[in-house]
Amino acid sequence: MKKRWIFSSIGAVGAGALAYLLRDETKREQMKDKARSLTDKWRGGTPEDMPVDKAGEPELDNLENSKMVSEGSQFGVNYYNELTEKEREILEKSSS
Structure with a gap:
């Protein structure tokens, strides 16, 4: 009691x-x-720390990604778009 x-x-x-x-x-x-x-x-970090933001950039250390994008691969682009959309939804919910 x-x-x-x-x-x-x-x-x-x-x-x-x-x-x-x-x-x-x-x-x-x-x-x-x-x-x-x-x-x-x-x-484990902020969304800005995620390496997906650099996906598809034509740099020397990122040759595989740039080669896949130049060949027409859309996987990285779709993944990045989905991830940014989720982040945007989270930010909108938290600001409401």
Whole structure:
């Protein structure tokens, strides 16, 4: 019985503290940015770090990709388009 009261009181204090912190819009944005950076670290990097952004670039170190694209392969292009569309949807959901 005591455990229930202890957990309830901890939850109530936590909810109150969170409401107090999130009442100001600048603090709310800071919390969102921190949470986003922590999830990016946990996932292993930001979407900008992904090598798919360099797919198909005609560079010396990326000769296989540029050769496949020049031969008409659309796999990399379709994959990049799907990935950017998913990122755009995630950003739209998070900004709403």
